[in-house]
Amino acid sequence: MPTKRLSVVVTRRLPDVVETRMKELFDVSLREDDTPMTRAEMVEAVGRADVLVPTITDEIDAGLLGQAGNQLKLIANYGSGVDHIDVSTARQRGILVSNTPGVSADDTADMALALMLAVTRRIPEGLERMKAGDWTGWAPTALLGTRMHGKRLGILGMGRIGQAVARRARAFGMQIHYHNRHRLREETEAAFEATYWESLDQMVARMDVISINCPHTPSTFHLMNARRLKLLKKDAVLVNTSRGEVIDENALVRQLEAGALGGAGLDVFEHGAEVNPRLRELPGVVLTPHMGSATQEGRVEMGEKVIINIKTFDDGHRPPDQVIPAML
Structure with a gap:
Protein backbone atom coordinates (compact mmCIF):
# COMPACT_ATOMS: atom_id res chain seq x y z
CA MET A 1 0.00 0.00 0.00
CA SER A 104 23.27 32.96 -3.94
CA ALA A 105 26.71 33.98 -2.65
CA ASP A 106 28.34 34.37 -6.08
CA ASP A 107 25.28 35.96 -7.67
CA THR A 108 24.89 38.51 -4.88
CA ALA A 109 28.61 39.28 -4.90
CA ASP A 110 28.41 39.92 -8.66
CA MET A 111 25.61 42.40 -7.99
CA ALA A 112 27.62 44.15 -5.27
CA LEU A 113 30.49 44.71 -7.69
CA ALA A 114 28.06 45.78 -10.41
CA LEU A 115 26.61 48.43 -8.10
CA MET A 116 30.08 49.65 -7.13
CA LEU A 117 30.96 50.07 -10.79
CA ALA A 118 27.60 51.64 -11.63
CA VAL A 119 28.01 54.30 -8.93
CA THR A 120 31.73 55.03 -9.23
CA ARG A 121 31.72 55.10 -13.05
CA ARG A 122 28.31 56.83 -13.36
CA ILE A 123 27.00 54.16 -15.72
CA PRO A 124 23.26 54.97 -15.30
CA GLU A 125 23.92 58.61 -16.22
CA GLY A 126 25.72 57.54 -19.37
CA LEU A 127 22.93 55.13 -20.22
CA GLU A 128 20.31 57.86 -19.81
CA ARG A 129 22.21 60.16 -22.17
CA MET A 130 22.47 57.47 -24.82
CA LYS A 131 18.78 56.56 -24.58
CA ALA A 132 17.77 60.22 -24.73
CA GLY A 133 20.02 60.84 -27.75
CA ASP A 134 21.91 63.56 -25.88
CA TRP A 135 25.42 62.28 -26.57
CA THR A 136 27.33 64.51 -28.96
CA GLY A 137 30.69 62.79 -28.70
CA TRP A 138 33.64 62.16 -26.45
CA ALA A 139 34.88 64.99 -24.21
CA PRO A 140 37.83 65.01 -21.77
CA THR A 141 35.76 66.06 -18.76
CA ALA A 142 32.44 64.34 -19.49
CA LEU A 143 30.96 61.97 -16.88
CA LEU A 144 34.13 61.67 -14.87
CA GLY A 145 33.93 58.95 -12.26
CA THR A 146 36.50 57.39 -9.97
CA ARG A 147 38.55 54.25 -10.42
CA MET A 148 38.15 51.26 -8.12
CA HIS A 149 41.78 50.13 -8.28
CA GLY A 150 43.61 51.06 -5.08
CA LYS A 151 40.46 51.99 -3.19
CA ARG A 152 39.82 50.66 0.31
CA LEU A 153 36.76 48.42 0.50
CA GLY A 154 35.19 47.88 3.91
CA ILE A 155 33.06 44.73 4.05
CA LEU A 156 30.47 44.58 6.79
CA GLY A 157 29.81 40.86 7.26
CA MET A 158 32.54 38.50 6.03
CA GLY A 159 30.52 35.32 5.57
CA ARG A 160 30.07 33.48 2.28
CA ILE A 161 28.84 36.53 0.39
CA GLY A 162 31.30 38.93 2.00
CA GLN A 163 34.19 36.67 1.04
CA ALA A 164 32.84 36.32 -2.49
CA VAL A 165 32.76 40.14 -2.71
CA ALA A 166 36.33 40.31 -1.38
CA ARG A 167 37.52 37.80 -3.97
CA ARG A 168 36.08 39.86 -6.82
CA ALA A 169 37.24 43.18 -5.38
CA ARG A 170 40.80 41.87 -5.13
CA ALA A 171 40.73 41.25 -8.89
CA PHE A 172 39.88 44.95 -9.29
CA GLY A 173 42.91 45.88 -7.20
CA MET A 174 40.95 47.02 -4.15
CA GLN A 175 42.33 46.80 -0.62
CA ILE A 176 40.17 44.57 1.57
CA HIS A 177 39.09 45.55 5.06
CA TYR A 178 36.33 43.90 7.08
CA HIS A 179 34.29 43.91 10.26
CA ASN A 180 32.68 40.70 11.43
CA ARG A 181 31.26 39.18 14.61
CA HIS A 182 34.25 36.83 14.61
CA ARG A 183 37.65 37.34 13.08
CA LEU A 184 38.46 35.05 10.17
CA ARG A 185 41.06 32.32 10.43
CA GLU A 186 44.58 33.54 9.77
CA GLU A 187 44.93 31.66 6.47
CA THR A 188 41.59 32.99 5.16
CA GLU A 189 42.54 36.53 6.10
CA ALA A 190 45.91 36.11 4.40
CA ALA A 191 44.29 34.84 1.18
CA PHE A 192 42.44 38.14 0.84
CA GLU A 193 45.28 40.22 2.32
CA ALA A 194 42.43 41.52 4.47
CA THR A 195 42.63 43.89 7.42
CA TYR A 196 40.32 43.13 10.32
CA TRP A 197 38.65 45.92 12.31
CA GLU A 198 37.13 45.07 15.66
CA SER A 199 35.64 48.56 15.75
CA LEU A 200 33.08 49.18 13.00
CA ASP A 201 33.24 52.93 13.69
CA GLN A 202 36.96 53.00 13.06
CA MET A 203 36.64 51.00 9.85
CA VAL A 204 33.82 52.93 8.17
CA ALA A 205 35.53 56.26 8.83
CA ARG A 206 38.50 55.22 6.68
CA MET A 207 36.92 53.37 3.75
CA ASP A 208 36.31 54.53 0.17
CA VAL A 209 33.57 51.94 -0.41
CA ILE A 210 31.41 50.12 2.14
CA SER A 211 29.72 46.86 1.16
CA ILE A 212 26.99 45.58 3.49
CA ASN A 213 26.81 41.80 3.48
CA CYS A 214 25.55 40.92 6.97
CA PRO A 215 22.11 39.39 7.64
CA HIS A 216 19.26 41.32 9.24
CA THR A 217 18.96 40.34 12.90
CA PRO A 218 17.93 42.33 15.98
CA SER A 219 21.60 43.20 16.53
CA THR A 220 22.13 44.47 12.96
CA PHE A 221 18.93 46.55 12.68
CA HIS A 222 20.06 50.11 11.76
CA LEU A 223 23.67 49.07 12.30
CA MET A 224 24.43 51.88 9.86
CA ASN A 225 22.54 54.51 11.84
CA ALA A 226 22.68 58.30 11.55
CA ARG A 227 25.70 58.61 13.83
CA ARG A 228 27.69 55.95 11.99
CA LEU A 229 26.73 57.24 8.54
CA LYS A 230 28.19 60.62 9.51
CA LEU A 231 31.53 58.92 10.10
CA LEU A 232 31.87 58.02 6.42
CA LYS A 233 34.15 60.07 4.21
CA LYS A 234 32.47 62.70 2.07
CA ASP A 235 33.32 60.85 -1.14
CA ALA A 236 32.60 57.34 0.18
CA VAL A 237 30.21 55.02 -1.62
CA LEU A 238 27.79 52.75 0.27
CA VAL A 239 26.55 49.52 -1.34
CA ASN A 240 23.87 47.26 0.16
CA THR A 241 22.92 43.86 -1.29
CA SER A 242 21.98 42.33 2.07
CA ARG A 243 18.89 43.63 3.87
CA GLY A 244 17.50 47.15 3.81
CA GLU A 245 16.86 47.22 7.55
CA VAL A 246 20.60 47.29 8.25
CA ILE A 247 20.65 50.95 7.14
CA ASP A 248 18.64 53.80 8.63
CA GLU A 249 17.26 54.79 5.24
CA ASN A 250 16.00 58.24 6.27
CA ALA A 251 19.41 59.06 7.74
CA LEU A 252 21.07 57.87 4.54
CA VAL A 253 18.81 60.10 2.44
CA ARG A 254 19.71 63.09 4.61
CA GLN A 255 23.44 62.41 4.17
CA LEU A 256 23.07 62.09 0.41
CA GLU A 257 20.91 65.21 0.12
CA ALA A 258 23.52 67.16 2.08
CA GLY A 259 26.27 66.00 -0.29
CA ALA A 260 28.01 64.25 2.59
CA LEU A 261 28.44 60.98 0.68
CA GLY A 262 29.82 60.15 -2.74
CA GLY A 263 26.91 57.90 -3.65
CA ALA A 264 25.02 54.71 -2.92
CA GLY A 265 24.13 51.50 -4.70
CA LEU A 266 21.09 49.81 -3.15
CA ASP A 267 19.48 46.52 -4.10
CA VAL A 268 17.43 46.28 -0.90
CA PHE A 269 15.36 48.78 1.05
CA GLU A 270 14.27 49.25 4.64
CA HIS A 271 10.56 48.96 3.84
CA GLY A 272 10.73 46.37 1.07
CA ALA A 273 9.06 47.48 -2.14
CA GLU A 274 8.05 50.81 -0.56
CA VAL A 275 11.16 52.67 -1.71
CA ASN A 276 11.73 56.12 -0.26
CA PRO A 277 10.79 58.43 -3.18
CA ARG A 278 13.56 60.86 -2.20
CA LEU A 279 16.12 58.19 -3.06
CA ARG A 280 14.90 58.12 -6.67
CA GLU A 281 15.63 61.82 -7.11
CA LEU A 282 19.20 61.83 -5.83
CA PRO A 283 22.22 61.97 -8.14
CA GLY A 284 24.86 59.34 -7.57
CA VAL A 285 22.32 56.80 -6.33
CA VAL A 286 21.73 53.53 -8.19
CA LEU A 287 18.65 51.51 -7.24
CA THR A 288 17.88 47.95 -8.32
CA PRO A 289 14.78 45.88 -7.40
CA HIS A 290 16.20 43.25 -5.01
CA MET A 291 17.72 41.28 -7.87
CA GLY A 292 21.03 40.31 -6.28
CA SER A 293 20.27 36.58 -6.36
CA ALA A 294 18.17 36.70 -9.53
CA THR A 295 19.93 34.25 -11.84
Missing part, protein backbone atom coordinates in the same frame (compact mmCIF):
# COMPACT_ATOMS: atom_id res chain seq x y z
CA PRO A 2 1.55 3.36 -1.02
CA THR A 3 2.52 5.74 1.75
CA LYS A 4 0.71 9.03 2.09
CA ARG A 5 2.57 11.89 0.44
CA LEU A 6 3.48 15.02 2.36
CA SER A 7 1.13 17.94 1.82
CA VAL A 8 3.33 20.82 0.64
CA VAL A 9 2.09 24.37 -0.01
CA VAL A 10 4.28 26.71 -2.08
CA THR A 11 3.50 30.41 -1.59
CA ARG A 12 5.04 31.86 -4.80
CA ARG A 13 5.77 30.72 -8.35
CA LEU A 14 9.09 28.87 -8.57
CA PRO A 15 11.09 27.81 -11.66
CA ASP A 16 9.21 25.21 -13.72
CA VAL A 17 11.82 22.53 -13.21
CA VAL A 18 11.56 22.94 -9.42
CA GLU A 19 7.76 22.87 -9.40
CA THR A 20 7.74 19.81 -11.65
CA ARG A 21 10.09 17.88 -9.37
CA MET A 22 8.03 18.85 -6.31
CA LYS A 23 4.90 17.58 -8.07
CA GLU A 24 6.62 14.24 -8.65
CA LEU A 25 7.64 13.84 -5.00
CA PHE A 26 4.92 15.45 -2.89
CA ASP A 27 1.23 16.29 -2.76
CA VAL A 28 2.03 19.89 -3.64
CA SER A 29 -0.18 22.95 -4.04
CA LEU A 30 1.45 25.41 -6.44
CA ARG A 31 0.73 29.11 -6.81
CA GLU A 32 -1.19 30.01 -9.97
CA ASP A 33 0.11 33.60 -10.19
CA ASP A 34 3.29 35.26 -8.97
CA THR A 35 1.79 37.48 -6.29
CA PRO A 36 2.28 37.16 -2.53
CA MET A 37 -0.43 35.29 -0.65
CA THR A 38 -2.86 37.36 1.36
CA ARG A 39 -2.98 36.91 5.12
CA ALA A 40 -6.15 34.86 4.76
CA GLU A 41 -4.49 32.61 2.18
CA MET A 42 -1.48 32.14 4.49
CA VAL A 43 -3.78 31.17 7.38
CA GLU A 44 -5.50 28.63 5.14
CA ALA A 45 -2.13 27.28 3.98
CA VAL A 46 -0.67 26.71 7.47
CA GLY A 47 -3.96 25.17 8.51
CA ARG A 48 -3.65 22.29 6.05
CA ALA A 49 0.00 21.89 5.02
CA ASP A 50 2.51 19.43 6.44
CA VAL A 51 5.24 21.60 4.89
CA LEU A 52 5.10 25.29 3.98
CA VAL A 53 7.49 26.67 1.36
CA PRO A 54 7.49 30.47 1.82
CA THR A 55 9.73 33.23 0.49
CA ILE A 56 10.92 36.54 1.91
CA THR A 57 7.63 38.18 0.91
CA ASP A 58 5.73 36.07 3.45
CA GLU A 59 5.52 37.24 7.07
CA ILE A 60 5.53 34.09 9.21
CA ASP A 61 4.97 35.67 12.62
CA ALA A 62 3.73 34.34 15.96
CA GLY A 63 0.14 35.22 15.10
CA LEU A 64 0.19 33.16 11.93
CA LEU A 65 1.98 30.26 13.58
CA GLY A 66 -0.67 30.29 16.30
CA GLN A 67 -3.24 29.42 13.65
CA ALA A 68 -1.23 26.57 12.17
CA GLY A 69 -2.60 23.07 12.32
CA ASN A 70 -0.86 20.37 14.33
CA GLN A 71 0.21 18.73 11.08
CA LEU A 72 2.55 21.60 10.10
CA LYS A 73 6.01 20.31 10.96
CA LEU A 74 8.40 22.06 8.55
CA ILE A 75 8.80 25.52 7.07
CA ALA A 76 11.21 24.99 4.17
CA ASN A 77 12.11 28.55 3.25
CA TYR A 78 12.99 29.31 -0.37
CA GLY A 79 15.93 31.63 0.32
CA SER A 80 18.73 32.01 2.85
CA GLY A 81 17.36 34.91 4.91
CA VAL A 82 14.84 33.96 7.59
CA ASP A 83 14.21 37.32 9.26
CA HIS A 84 10.59 37.09 8.01
CA ILE A 85 10.05 33.92 10.07
CA ASP A 86 9.58 33.81 13.85
CA VAL A 87 12.00 30.91 14.26
CA SER A 88 11.74 30.87 18.07
CA THR A 89 7.94 30.54 18.06
CA ALA A 90 8.13 27.89 15.35
CA ARG A 91 10.57 25.90 17.47
CA GLN A 92 8.31 26.20 20.52
CA ARG A 93 5.45 24.77 18.47
CA GLY A 94 7.57 21.86 17.23
CA ILE A 95 7.91 23.25 13.70
CA LEU A 96 11.32 22.93 12.06
CA VAL A 97 12.66 25.73 9.85
CA SER A 98 15.14 25.27 7.00
CA ASN A 99 16.66 27.63 4.46
CA THR A 100 18.92 27.59 1.39
CA PRO A 101 22.32 28.99 2.47
CA GLY A 102 25.26 29.50 0.15
CA VAL A 103 23.38 29.25 -3.13
CA GLN A 296 18.31 31.24 -13.45
CA GLU A 297 21.00 28.97 -12.03
CA GLY A 298 20.65 30.35 -8.53
CA ARG A 299 16.88 30.10 -8.42
CA VAL A 300 16.98 26.46 -9.52
CA GLU A 301 19.69 25.62 -6.99
CA MET A 302 17.59 27.21 -4.25
CA GLY A 303 14.67 25.03 -5.27
CA GLU A 304 16.86 21.93 -5.25
CA LYS A 305 17.94 22.72 -1.68
CA VAL A 306 14.31 23.16 -0.63
CA ILE A 307 13.48 19.76 -2.11
CA ILE A 308 16.43 18.10 -0.35
CA ASN A 309 15.38 19.64 2.97
CA ILE A 310 11.80 18.41 2.56
CA LYS A 311 12.80 14.95 1.31
CA THR A 312 15.30 14.48 4.15
CA PHE A 313 12.63 15.49 6.65
CA ASP A 314 10.15 13.12 5.00
CA ASP A 315 12.68 10.30 5.40
CA GLY A 316 12.76 10.92 9.14
CA HIS A 317 16.00 12.85 9.35
CA ARG A 318 16.96 16.40 10.27
CA PRO A 319 16.93 18.74 7.24
CA PRO A 320 20.55 19.52 6.30
CA ASP A 321 19.85 23.27 6.32
CA GLN A 322 17.84 23.45 9.53
CA VAL A 323 17.80 26.88 11.21
CA ILE A 324 17.76 27.21 14.99
CA PRO A 325 17.35 30.41 17.03
CA ALA A 326 20.93 30.20 18.34
CA MET A 327 22.18 30.65 14.77
CA LEU A 328 20.49 34.03 14.38
